[in-house]
Amino acid sequence: MPGAIYAEGLVKTFGEVRALDGVDLDVPEGSVLGLLGPNGAGKTTTVRVLTTLLRPDAGRAVVAGHDVVAEPDAVRHNIGLSGQFAAVDEYLTGRENLQMVGELYQMSSRAARARAVELLEQFDLADAGDRPTKTYSGGMRRRLDLAAALVVKPPVMFMDEPTTGLDPRNRMLLWEVIESLVAGGTTLLLTTQYLEEADRLAHDIAVVDHGRVIARGTADQLKAQTGGERVEVVVHDRDLLGTATEVLHGFSKGESTVDQHTRKITVPVSGGAKLLAEVIRELDGRGVEIDDIGLRRPTLDDVFLSLTGHVAEEKSEAQDEAEPRGAAGGKGKKERG
Amino acid sequence: MTATMTKPQVAGGDGQARGALARSVRDSLVVARRNLVRMLRIPEVVIFGIIQPVMFVLLFAYVFGGAISIPGAAAADRSAYREFMMAGVFAQTVTFATAGASAGIADDMHKGLIDRFRALPMARGAVLTGRTLADLVQSAVTVLVLMGCALVVGWRIHEGLPKALAAFGLLLLLGYGFSWIGALIGLSVRTPEAATSAGLVWLFPLTFMSNAFVPTNNMPTVVRHIADWNPFSTTVQASRELFGNQFQPVASDAWPMQHPVLASLLWSLLITVVFRTLAVRKYRSATV
């Protein structure tokens, strides 16, 4: 039985650009899929197809048990969408925005009003609830946008880069909200350019590039694919680099690298923290003084680099006020770095 | 932030029970209210929307008025032109609401609001219907203020209130049809700035190649035929007759000029139906 979100061979072209080139996804009910990829990878296009905003050229997608092309209205009843750019009416207050969305989800006016109050409280916007959202900071607007997506407590949620451009404090706030949402049983598809974010929030990660899913698995599986852990040692005395390398060779699982300039030796190992203690003991026994030693596990950055040959993160972070106000789907003007 | 979430649930139980038409009406009204609230929060837009036609009234009445002679009126009768041109200014005012609709819709597209609406289980045409209804309210207010000014400079209603109300209705219906053209333009252009000019430029030839400000009898033949069949002229002619601002029967024997009330009604309904269909279809596939 397919999951809460299921896609098979999605293709979407815009003129010459093949934005989606056969995307397959399967998200089990109650789990979180992180769609990870650089600018222009096709994340937003995927979300737009799954939320009935775009019709795919080929392929098929089922969300909450309904086909997105054949039964878009049934899909819309069961999803919440928080798009790439906060989509709230800047001249309405936070409360009016939420109430309007509730009414358009076919709630009664009274129920919509009550739900708006609840959400403002929950998203720490109660004090600002009666101000036009024009006066909100980027982080507040983001929170309101997310609240609007949660008006009917939809079983399936889509969030397109929910924390891009936010400062660390707002990012943490949103992460907490997302975590409690997931704890409540919501199925979530989240796109992000931040590897850290996918690592923290997602059960499964699908790495997309050029409109294709190029790797999938848990964060740990992806890291294991890239290669295991490594020990890094910085030797105090350059003259003892040779001795230290000799010692580390004994633990190495593969090729080690020695950087003369930084006096750093890196060797692939297996055995974790226990092994680290042994390395330290042996170096000590040979009279090698060390400045730094660490067990390094691959980050998702390493994963991305090894999969695609380029680094994933391109945008600068922490620009709370500098909310990008470009085209709603972030079209056209995006270039690959 | 306290974020306790309850178990997700599917919404819309009462939504399904409601009929499609009732849902469509309610959704349209929700969106119309949103647009009206916005207008009240940006009063500059409404105020300039009123100042501009008032300026037209004053310019035409006091600057051009003396130079244009109206068939059937004594050459020295300066109020004749004021009476004659007022229907034209009213009609031009309602059609200029088109630019508001196109700019508003384009802005909603740009800000991602259209995406938000399109992902909601709401009636298909409601976002656009809500917008055009709000524009209709704005046009009604603007025209009423304008009529007040017109009365001050010498314009009069000669045929009684029922006919005057009929003229008012025809003017608003024309504006309503045109705001659907505006909605289609707003969905079709790439930026709100482009929407403002694209919503406006074509209105100038349309409203000036008409009987609105000068009688058509002195126009070159081709232009006169265009003017006689122009939906805008038809509504102007109909209002002129219904307000009683005519000094002699219209010279043209083109069918719309002989039956302006019916012609105006038909034109406006046709424009509404055609452009509503096109705009709603465009909305469903709209991408920025």
Ligand SMILES: Nc1ncnc2c1ncn2[C@@H]1O[C@H](COP(=O)(O)OP(=O)(O)O)[C@@H](O)[C@H]1O
């Ligand atoms: N409406 C559109 N018209 C033309 N090109 C588009 C449109 N939407 C997306 N694209 C292109 O499709 C590709 C994928 O875009 P997108 O899905 O927005 O990527 P991401 O969200 O991963 O940054 C990009 O090359 C983008 O320029």
Ligand SMILES: [Mg+2]
């Ligand atoms: Mg994107």
